[in-house]
Amino acid sequence: MEQFSFPKCQKCETGDLVPLSDFGSQGAAIHYKAWVCTNPECGYNLKIRNGDVYLNESIMSGTLHNSRAR
Numbered sequence: 001m002e003q004f005s006f007p008k009c010q011k012c013e014t015g016d017l018v019p020l021s022d023f024g025s026q027g028a029a030i031h032y033k034a035w036v037c038t039n040p041e042c043g044y045n046l047k048i049r050n051g052d053v054y055l056n057e058s059i060m061s062g063t064l065h066n067s068r069a070r
Contacts, residue, residue, distance in 0.1 A: 015039030017046075 006016040015037040022033045036059070037044040047054045 009037040009039065009042060009044055011044040012037060012039050012042035015042050015044075017044075 006018050009015045009017050017035045018038055019032040020034040020036060021029060021031045024030050032048075034045060034047040036046075043056070043059055045056060045059060047057060
């Protein structure tokens with residue numbers, strides 16, 4: 001099994017930056033759409049949306065998200 005080594009967060013120097021993926025409006029996979037720090041107290045994140053880069057947007061709990069019917 002291959003081991004991955006993620007970069008250390010440069011903000012807190014405690015957590016690792018891990019990539020997150022998503023799906024576009026047409027259903028195509030978008031890999032590495034965001035990078036977030038694994039340290040919950042840090043909250044550093046970098047996101048790509050429509051070709052623009054956003055830093056440190058507020059992070060919301062996914063427990064309030066309603067699933068879409070398929």
